[in-house]
Amino acid sequence: MATTQDLIDFELDILNRALDGVLDLAEAGDEEPDTVRYHEMLVWNSDMSRLKLDLDPAYRRGQMTLEQQERYRVLLARLKDALPLIERLGFAKPQVSLEP
Amino acid sequence: MDSIGISPCPGERRDAFVTGLGCFRRLPDLDTRISRFQRMASGAVLRADQLIMDAAAGARILTAEELHEVLEHVARAGFDPNARERARGELAGLVWQGQVLRGSTLLPPAERHYVKHVLLRREWPAGTSLEDYLESARQTILNSGSSVFVSAYQGQWQLAVIGESGNWRGPHGNEFIVVEYRVETGHWTTVFQPRDMYTDFIRTAGRERVRWLRRRI
Numbered sequence: 187m188a189t190t191q192d193l194i195d196f197e198l199d200i201l202n203r204a205l206d207g208v209l210d211l212a213e214a215g216d217e218e219p220d221t222v223r224y225h226e227m228l229v230w231n232s233d234m235s236r237l238k239l240d241l242d243p244a245y246r247r248g249q250m251t252l253e254q255q256e257r258y259r260v261l262l263a264r265l266k267d268a269l270p271l272i273e274r275l276g277f278a279k280p281q282v283s284l285e286p
Numbered sequence: 287m288d289s290i291g292i293s294p295c296p297g298e299r300r301d302a303f304v305t306g307l308g309c310f311r312r313l314p315d316l317d318t319r320i321s322r323f324q325r326m327a328s329g330a331v332l333r334a335d336q337l338i339m340d341a342a343a344g345a346r347i348l349t350a351e352e353l354h355e356v357l358e359h360v361a362r363a364g365f366d367p368n369a370r371e372r373a374r375g376e377l378a379g380l381v382w383q384g385q386v387l388r389g390s391t392l393l394p395p396a397e398r399h400y401v402k403h404v405l406l407r408r409e410w411p412a413g414t415s416l417e418d419y420l421e422s423a424r425q426t427i428l429n430s431g432s433s434v435f436v437s438a439y440q441g442q443w444q445l446a447v448i449g450e451s452g453n454w455r456g457p458h459g460n461e462f463i464v465v466e467y468r469v470e471t472g473h474w475t476t477v478f479q480p481r482d483m484y485t486d487f488i489r490t491a492g493r494e495r496v497r498w499l500r501r502r503i
Contacts, residue, residue, distance in 0.1 A: 188457065193458075196408075196458060200406070200407060200458075203375070203376045203377075203406070204376060206374070206376050206378075207374050207375055207376030207377075209375065210372075210374040210375045210376070210389060211374065214372075218371075218372075219369070219371075220440070220442075221366075221369075221395075221468060221471060221473075221475045222371055224439060224475055224476070225399075225475055225476040227490065227491075227492075228464075228466075228478070228480065228486065228487060228490060229402075229476075229478060229480075231480070231482075231485065231486035231487070231490055232478070232480040232481040232482070232486040232487075233481075234486075235480070235481035235482040235485055235486050236481050239481065239482065240481075276492070278491065
């Protein structure tokens, strides 16, 4: 049975990988077919829901370990840096404060 | 592409090709569009696709039999077997079929979706095979309890099916499976379990002209 800490670790890993994928997609420009960009947009929407509904509440309620808090702050900083690329792709912006 | 005498363009990007007239960049969707055109020219296109477009345009209301015909067509369509998608950074380092994926690794869409949504994100139960994953999509499409709508995204008609994930819900899965089919390509564009069905999928930015053909949610 997965613990809350396991779930948070998993979500942090997924969100970081998702951001890697979005950065790659932005770099690829028009090389990627529209169907790929469309699919990635939908999944990114879902990732932004994970951030808003799962991860951010866990952080704000103090449910993360110190290490997870640090990983979360790094993720927020990465998202903040990536905002121009996210906007350029037309993908959903994070619906949480990017300030820790 | 070799049959019309073009080949990779030396020193250029992988999607650039050289012909007798010089180097040209290949359009990303060109292969898919050619394949689609060939199908249309063969007359195989496609009563079911025409029904989707008619329904989407509001030109007709599909009968139960017509909707069944459309959904059987969509269930058979699957992902494009001829396309290839880069694994990209998100999947880099994962092992698939004995191979450590790199960002540049090219995979058929069905495999890339499977690796992403089943192996990495665990939206489906542990032990779900590639064929199981595709079968879950087909079951979702053909289940009379699923919801169906048509819509446009950047001018492309699409048909979406939303069904309860049920036994296909994995440890990090969600309540619904969505399958979306694009008329232009004749294939699925996505099969996954969104965190928030309405925000993430139905109301996604750019989706227009939503018309429900069957609504169960």
